[in-house]
Amino acid sequence: MASGWDWAGGEGLLGLDDPAEWDAAFARGEDRLGTAVIGLALNCPLAEASPRIVRAMRMPDPIQRGFAFTAAGDTARINGALTPELYEALRAEGPHGFATHAIRDTLTFVPFRDLPPWFKRRWVYVTVRNKLEYWWHRIQDAIGDAWRALRRHRG
Missing domain, CATH: 1.25.40 (Serine Threonine Protein Phosphatase 5, Tetratricopeptide repeat)
Structure with missing residues (x-):
């Protein structure tokens, strides 16, 4: 065929x-x-x-x-x-x-x-990791904004 x-x-x-x-x-x-x-x-x-x-x-x-x-x-x-x-x-x-x-x-x-249980554990891991990365980037952004404002003020 x-x-x-x-x-x-x-x-x-x-x-x-x-x-x-x-x-x-x-x-x-x-x-x-x-x-x-x-x-x-x-x-x-x-x-x-x-x-x-x-x-x-x-x-x-x-x-x-x-x-x-x-x-x-x-x-x-x-x-x-x-x-x-x-x-x-x-x-x-x-x-x-x-x-x-x-x-x-x-x-x-x-x-x-x-x-299944393995995927649930993976879901928890990925969700927590993503949230921590989000917070870390927010902190970095805040520090960068503060640093730029301080430099402008001293400028």
Whole structure:
């Protein structure tokens, strides 16, 4: 069966909405599976896209792996939820590297009550860190304003 998708050039793969087509391309060893899995995340139900996203996260090509993590973030944005397998894949990758943005998207778009414990701890850590950075920058701004006013006054 000939595929109607441009796997060689990648054109139109963000519109992929057929998990069986992705599975067949994976079996053939196509190059742009990460791009296509973003299409699945955008166009398919979470339960159908999730196992393919997880599989794409394990691909050896770092560019395509990066796209798979982008797909996980898109899934969190669109659905406001992830599957247990996606949560586990993000946890395994950790908050640095490929998973950074997908974890941030998950913390932003999935309700706190629906997060697994690891993500709840991460949410608390990020929230506290962001608040402390905000206060630190406000203090720096106040000190800078005071210093400039003092210099003008002495001027």
